[in-house]
Amino acid sequence: xxxxxxxxxxxxxxxxxxxxxxxxxxxxxxxxxxxxxxxxxxxxxxxxxxxxxxxxxxxxxxxxxxxxxxxxxxxxxxxxxxxxxxxxxxxxxxxxxxxxxxxxxxxxxxxxxxxxxxxxxxxxxxxxxxxxxxxxxxxxxxxxxxxxxxxxxxxxxxxxxxxxxxxxxxxxxxxxxx
Amino acid sequence: xxxxxxxxxxxxxxxxxxxxxxxxxxxxxxxxxxxxxxxxxxxxxxxxxxxxxxxxxxxxxxxxxxxxxxxxxxxxxxxxxxxxxxxxxxxxxxxxxxxxxxxxxxxxxxxxxxxxxxxxxxxxxxxxxxxxxxxxxxxxxxxxxxxxxxxxxxxxxxxxxxxxxxxxxxxxxxxxxx
Numbered sequence: 001x002x003x004x005x006x007x008x009x010x011x012x013x014x015x016x017x018x019x020x021x022x023x024x025x026x027x028x029x030x031x032x033x034x035x036x037x038x039x040x041x042x043x044x045x046x047x048x049x050x051x052x053x054x055x056x057x058x059x060x061x062x063x064x065x066x067x068x069x070x071x072x073x074x075x076x077x078x079x080x081x082x083x084x085x086x087x088x089x090x091x092x093x094x095x096x097x098x099x100x101x102x103x104x105x106x107x108x109x110x111x112x113x114x115x116x117x118x119x120x121x122x123x124x125x126x127x128x129x130x131x132x133x134x135x136x137x138x139x140x141x142x143x144x145x146x147x148x149x150x151x152x153x154x155x156x157x158x159x160x161x162x163x164x165x166x167x168x169x170x171x172x173x174x175x176x177x178x
Numbered sequence: 179x180x181x182x183x184x185x186x187x188x189x190x191x192x193x194x195x196x197x198x199x200x201x202x203x204x205x206x207x208x209x210x211x212x213x214x215x216x217x218x219x220x221x222x223x224x225x226x227x228x229x230x231x232x233x234x235x236x237x238x239x240x241x242x243x244x245x246x247x248x249x250x251x252x253x254x255x256x257x258x259x260x261x262x263x264x265x266x267x268x269x270x271x272x273x274x275x276x277x278x279x280x281x282x283x284x285x286x287x288x289x290x291x292x293x294x295x296x297x298x299x300x301x302x303x304x305x306x307x308x309x310x311x312x313x314x315x316x317x318x319x320x321x322x323x324x325x326x327x328x329x330x331x332x333x334x335x336x337x338x339x340x341x342x343x344x345x346x347x348x349x350x351x352x353x354x355x356x
Contacts, residue, residue, distance in 0.1 A: 022211075024206045024208070024211055024213065026204030026206070026213060026215075026348060028202045028204070028348075028350045030202070030328075030350060030352060033200075033202055033217065035202065035204060035215045037204075037213045039211065123301050123302055123303055123305070124301055124302040125301055125307070127301070127305075129303070146334060146336070146343050146346075147341060147342070147343065150208075150343050152332065152346065154330060154332060154348065156324060158324075163325060164325070165324050165325065165328050165350075168324075168330065168348075168350045170204060170206075170332065170346075170348030172206045172208060172343075172346045174208060
């Protein structure tokens with residue numbers, strides 16, 4: 001996929017993703033066959049390309065802000081049934097796509113809470129695929145729209161060798177229209 | 179994808195799928211935000227192209243058995259936490275790929291327990307995609323290997339118009355080596 005096509009695909013994908021979503025997420029901890037259930041609310045909002053946080057993140061990765069397109073912020077708040085309790089999870093992160101490098105920069109990662117840069121691409125059927133190497137793990141996320149208002153997200157956390165899957169999760173996200 | 183490429187892709191996919199698998203499956207009932215958990219054992223075994231059951235299934239769909247390749251049988255036995263109980267689920271079905279038509283015939287369906295024929299294809303990244311229209315619903319399954327011994331299966335049951343998702347499920351399947 002050339003840079004122009006990738007730029008258009010990213011812009012369209014981010015545009016479709018904007019809004020508020022109600023998410024149902026199942027996490028499979030494969031080694032011990034455990035199921036975890038998470039219910040959450042997501043909010044995905046556009047961020048200006050010249051916002052200070054975007055400029056800072058680009059500079060941290062040696063990228064000029066002109067190379068970034070369609071930055072967005074993702075906020076989540078949810079509850080997990082992990083450990084029998086009702087753990088409250090909440091967070092926010094900034095995501096900055098850089099099509100020329102095929103990268104997605106984020107100010108905090110998914111597998112580890114440190115800044116991360118993932119490699120992004122789109123499958124022939126429009127599936128968004130993001131792979132992110134971390135120091136002790138590698139994460140892969142696949143996101144696709146089933147309808148305009150329903151999207152699926154499958155995430156894996158693998159050992160850094162890529163040979164074993166530690167955790168797999170599936171999130172069904174329904175657009176909130178209220 | 180031409181018939182020859184599809185034939186090779188199907189043969190390779192079935193070959194990789196043979197064996198016994200331990201599956202962890204989460205079902206999301208979207209309308210009412212319910213989570214269902216299923217633990218099961220799967221067994222996928224090859225079936226001879228000239229086996230009587232294969233010939234009968236082909237004939238029922240007006241296909242000559244010579245058009246079939248790599249038929250296989252899938253057996254499952256599992257337990258669901260649905261309704262708080264420990265419902266036991268068990269079943270078996272025969273699946274017959276017909277590359278020339280891009281179809282997968284099965285003697286019992288997933289969304290409805292009647293014979294069904296789905297349209298199958300492979301994504302550029304090797305994901306197996308099967309869509310099956312039923313009388314009152316449509317099902318889509320996507321299966322891909324994360325490693326040789328771990329495969330994911332995402333299934334959706336949609337209203338027949340394709341506009342709404344009723345049920346989404348995610349299964350992580352680990353090869354049993356014992």
